[in-house]
Amino acid sequence: MSYLHTFQWKFGHIKYPSGSNPKATVSTSGCGPCSALMILENMTDQRYGMRDWINWVISTGARVNGGTGMATLSKAMAKKFGFTVSTTSDESVLKNHLKQGGMAIGNCGGSYSGWRGLFSTAGHFFTIIGITDDHYFIVLDPNWTSNKFTNSGNSLSKWRKQHAIQGEGTHVFVNATNLNADTKTRTPSYYLFSLPNQNHGNTPEEEEEEMEKVYHWTMELPDWARPAVQWALDHGICKGAAADDLDLTETQVKTLVFMYRDNERKGTLK
Known part of the structure; x- marks a missing residue:
């Protein structure tokens, strides 16, 4: 099954200003809105242009100095689009949520002693769209690039390659241990989104066939x-x-x- 993947680096021309950084753009600071848009567009038939989406995100009060207040944004999405939203820092809870057809936004804190930062060396949001039968989390990273997890000539990319699998297309597969290591400095680690009777349009048999x-x-x-x-x-x-x-x-x-x-x-x- 294909999923819509929003790349923040495509939108350097769209402003996403904050009080401390009035020149910020979606490219520099928009991982939160991009991750949230992937939740919306992959779980519903709603579609937004990036400029309209950013204007709405800002209107919710979610734009804060240093990034995006995901608690504020997720509550606004629940009110406007009918999501049920909860949070967890437990990968087993996340796994069960994904198996039931939900999706999630991951909240990582970047590098720290003994860890270089899998999705970013600083704070970052990303979208978790599912889990494989062998318990690897499937991630859509708004700041994904073709060499982020594969370029052995770059020491950070080489390290990332050892801790995640670059799958077909833009999907990245991460096991629970490494996902936990990447998000454990942030609370909550995961924002969980669900909708009534959500199954992404596939029957259980079709999902199993694609996964296997x-x-x-x-x-x-x-x-x-x-x-x-x-x-x-x-x-x-x-x-x-x-x-x-x-x-x-x-x-x-x-x-x-x-x-x-x-x-x-x-x-x-x-």
Whole structure:
């Protein structure tokens, strides 16, 4: 299933001023409104142009010095669009919420001792649209770029690559441990949004079929997975599989990618 992904860096021409930063734009400071817009447009049939959306966000009083008051914005969204909104800092609660068809906004604090910052080195909001069968959270980052989680030539991107999976398109997959590490300095860590009978338009069977995509041969694999699967084939980890007869589920492929990157990080790849 495809989701609408809003990138804040596309809107440097739209002002998002605050008292302390009157020249701020959506590009510099708009992760909160962009994350909230992704909630709205992926959970409902509502559509907003960015300028109109920012004007509405500002009208709610959610624009504050240093960013966006998500508590204020989420309450305004509940009143205007009919969302039920709650908060948590518990990944198990978040997981259950996503399994029931809700979505969430993640609230991370950036880098700190022992942690470099997965989605940002400073405060940042991002949208969590679902969870895979193997319990990886699916994130749409409003400040996503094509090399943010994949560029081995950049030390921060290399670190991020070891702690998240860059999936097909712009989806990023993160396990509960790393998501917790990225959000634990902020309370609440997650703003949970739900609607009555929300199922994103798919039947349970369709959701399961999409989540359990099967790759039958290497040419079907996305670029980010091919080195890991080839490594697994070379070392007999894919038991009984050959390059032209894989039959690996998406869950299995992601597991192999994490194994590969863990060995890469430890310097134990052979």
